[in-house]
Amino acid sequence: MVSNEKVRIGIIGAGNIGNVHMKEFKKLDECTVVAVTDAFPELAQSRAKEHGIPVVHENYKAMLADSQIDAVVVAVPNEMHAPIAIEALESGxxxxxxxxxxxxxxxxKDIVRAFLKSQRVLMMAHQMRWEPLNLQVKEQIEKGALGHIYNVKTGWMRRKGIPGWGTWFTQMNKSGGGPLIDIGVHMLDLSLHLMGGAKPVSVFGTTYAEFGPKKRGIGTWGKPDWNGLYDVEDLATALIKMDxxxxxxxxxxWAANTDFIDNQPYIYLMGSEGGASLRAGxxxxxxxxxxxxxxIELTVPSVDEGSRVRMSRHFIECIRGGKEPLTSAMSGLTNSLVLEAIYESSRTGQAVTLDWSL
Ligand SMILES: NC(=O)c1ccc[n+]([C@@H]2O[C@H](COP(=O)([O-])OP(=O)(O)OC[C@H]3O[C@@H](n4cnc5c(N)ncnc54)[C@H](O)[C@@H]3O)[C@@H](O)[C@H]2O)c1
Known part of the structure; x- marks a missing residue:
């Protein structure tokens, strides 16, 4: 596309995070949100009204057929990511x-194959990479302050945070898993990013479900559906070895009897020349x-536009400049391979070697 034109964005999925994307993209002059769609048309209508979005498409296929749209945000339940992302790439x-x-x-892997054929930008929404402290630590790592990073401990131990009990979030065939695939993927992505080029090779892990099946450990994200199903884990632990x-x-x-690191996300990086700790902000x-x-204590700037707006800007810059995003298709695949290996290791009791074949 011509690099000084506004990028025209359509949002697929007007739920919780779709709404956040609408707010964030509205803050940028380089783009405009021109359409929204959702499986619940009333929700799409009300979001369109709230954010001044001119077009509501009947479904995602209608949005993908709209030549007035350059880019889409896929913000739907996990099982729909692949079919919609692939069709979107194939639609240009x-x-x-x-x-x-x-x-x-x-x-x-299906998504990556479609991406490789598409000549389009495919970016993963991992906003944590753009948080101020994480950016500062990455900068120090790139300057060599940590040397060779040989051991990293990361996680996010929520005490009472099961989202949308009974909805797609807690159903294996819709989500693909519990906290591991929901919040673990953020910590995995950020850790691998900070570790530089280290490539995961094998995984040993176990998952547990002590709260969810008993309808305990319920959090505030999403509305519960007490007639629904809970068949995912509520705790996962794993060791990942790199090449x-x-x-x-x-x-x-999502739920555990602990106040470990105040139930906040954390990363401890241990390197040959130095280390870094990121915990609870x-x-x-x-x-x-x-x-x-x-x-050395790192300071958070008192005024900050926010990680999500920086992530959104990066997406627009990659489209305009034909650049590969930091949160690339291959980084998304790497995370998926590791997550799946952890589930498999838990099922089999064995260490699992990652299968990179495409
Ligand atoms: N980056 C983050 O920090 C973050 C935070 C929350 C959620 N997420 C991710 O965002 C995605 C959505 O999560 P959410 O919390 O917004 O869920 P949600 O249930 O609030 O919203 C999902 C929306 O998708 C709609 N939908 C379902 N199928 C559709 C289809 N075929 N076409 C159009 N719309 C469809 C649903 O009606 C719903 O409104 C998930 O993949 C989740 O993992 C990311």
């Missing part, structure tokens, strides 16, 4: 795809100077 649209890439690794010998341990829960760099330990 650029795609910002919500996480996880797909509800299983086979579907993620350069480094290791990543990942622990996530605070960040530190660690070093040994002479015979003393030294910590």
């Amino acid at each position: 649209k650029h795609v910002l795809l919500e996480k996880p890439m797909a509800f299983n690794a086979a579907s993620a 350069n010998g480094s290791t990543l341990s990942l622990d996530v829960s 605070k960040g530190k760099l660690h070093k040994e100077v002479f015979d003393r330990t030294a910590d």
Whole structure:
């Protein structure tokens, strides 16, 4: 596309996160949200009214046939990511795809194959990469402050945070999993990003479901459907080995009897020259100077436009500049392969080697 034209965006899925995307893209001059669609037309109508979006399409197929749209945001339940993202790429649209890439690794591979044929931008929506402290740590890593990062501990142990009990969120055939695929994917993505080029090779993991099946541990995201189903995990733990010998341990829960790191996301990076800790909105760099330990506190800017707007801008810049996004198709596939290997390891009790064949 001509690089100074406004990118025309359509939003597929007007639920919780679709609504957030509408708000974020509206803040940017370089694009305009021109259409929205949802399986519930009334919801699409009300969002269109709220955000001043001129067109409501009857369904996603009508949106993809609309030549006035350059790019779509896919913000639907996980099982629909692959069919919609593939059709969008085949229709010539650029795609910002919500996480996880797909509800299983086979579907993620289908998306990557469609992407490779498409010559379009496919970007994963992992806004945590654009959070201020995470950007600062990445910058220090790129300057060599940590040296070789050989061990990373990450996770997000929510105490009482099961989203939308009984809805698609807690049904395996719609979501592909519980907290591992929901919030674990963010921590996995961010950790692999900070670890640089390390490529996951094998995984050993276990999942548990102690709260969800008993209708306990319910959080505030999404409305419960008490006639629905809960057949996913509520806690997962895994060790991931990389091709350069480094290791990543990942622990996530929607519900657990713990206040571990105040139930907030965390990453501890241990490198040969230094370390970094990101936890509960605070960040530190660690070093040994002479015979003393030294910590440097990282500061969050008092005024910040926000990670999601930076992520949205990056998507537009990639479309205009024909660039590969930071949260690329291959990064989405990598995350999907690791997640699936953790589920398989839990089922089989064995370590699982990742299958990269496309
Ligand atoms: N990046 C993040 O931090 C983040 C946060 C929350 C959710 N998400 C992801 O966003 C996606 C949506 O989550 P949510 O919380 O908004 O769920 P949601 O249930 O609130 O919204 C999903 C919407 O998709 C609509 N929908 C379903 N099938 C459709 C179809 N075929 N065509 C058009 N619309 C359809 C539903 O009617 C619903 O309104 C999930 O993949 C989730 O993992 C990401």
